[in-house]
Amino acid sequence: MCIHHFGDISVTKVTEQHGPGFAPDLLYPDWDPAVLEQHRALMIPDCFDESQQRFIASIHTWVVKTRHHTILIDSCAGNHKHRPDLARFHQLDLPFMERLAEAGVTPESVDYVMCTHLHADHCGWNTRLVDGRWVPTFPNARYIFSKAEYDYWESRVGEEGFNANVFEDSVLPVVASRQADMIDGAGTIGDDLIIHSTPGHSVGHIAIELINSAGTGIFSGDIMHQPLQVVRPDWNSRFCENPELAKASRRWVLEHAAEQNSTVFTAHFSNSSAGRVSRRGDRFEWRFI
Template structure:
């Protein structure tokens, strides 16, 4: 279940989480190879509500972006996974069809209004909405945005 977007005010900036997907896909040993399973039991009370499904033993993870609006700029931090991406090696992310852009619109922003896209890193679940499929062609989702990312991430993405 995806909740309504929550907005935080930080000085003159507003910060809104734009959800794409929640996954209940990873067990403790997949996320923490060689980790001590008893640590989960010892620390379960410290987990955020809704972050662990005890019935299946899986962690609930969120894939989302952060929308930052200042008096002068509209910034999107990471662009989630994106629809229609061919990712058979990652079944939960393969050929998604999520209403991410509708959620962005519900927060009051169209793709054309995004001034900057800040990519924290170039994993599939952080760069997917950089492009979208329109009439069989991949086109920029945020056509007016300047993309900001580190040279290390650029080298990683090019490898």
């Protein structure tokens, strides 16, 4: 288990699932195979499966332990969720809670759950099924939601599509238990985490910055899905709600990470899922750490 240290703060990746995901032309409307060939050393074998011609995706949570708090950033897909349009996330039965326990995290010990956005693979473990009811998985936690994101999905309750049922089974039970806190724009959690508004992939997407005298980090959510978006920040995923805002948020996080020498903790990159961004003129490069 890889643990990153920032003074007295630790960051640990706990994986729910890992393996081949989207075909390139499905994930990226602007897909150009020449870009993959140019960056083979970056992508192959860890991030792209040549035999299946699919990107390799990791779905995980980041456990942040500070002096005072245990924080989960994004909560994966969850077990027993009805996701008929998303086979990877449909009716799962995975030992994610056991993996959290291996990282020293019990449900009762979690103080905050922070969702970068409310897509199926980022808020699923917010709740678990108990006696036929969805209840908060982490009974003592405050759940941090972007208000813009919450409002958007609240207005679409009952709609079909790739995110069907997510709001109903993974968000509303948290609100009903009075454990939800809405952040309107920017905000802070404790002494160490700053919330930045980074819309585009979704209406209310947020990035979360870790600040410590020993270094900084940024949790980028779905601003990027694969390392190729570092070298091609003009590429949006097919799931980006607002293409121009998505590009602007991506460029901001890359510029900020390069200037601050921050560790970027991604939501879906394979390998370690964490790395550093460097800049050469108007171009960016990625290095896993």
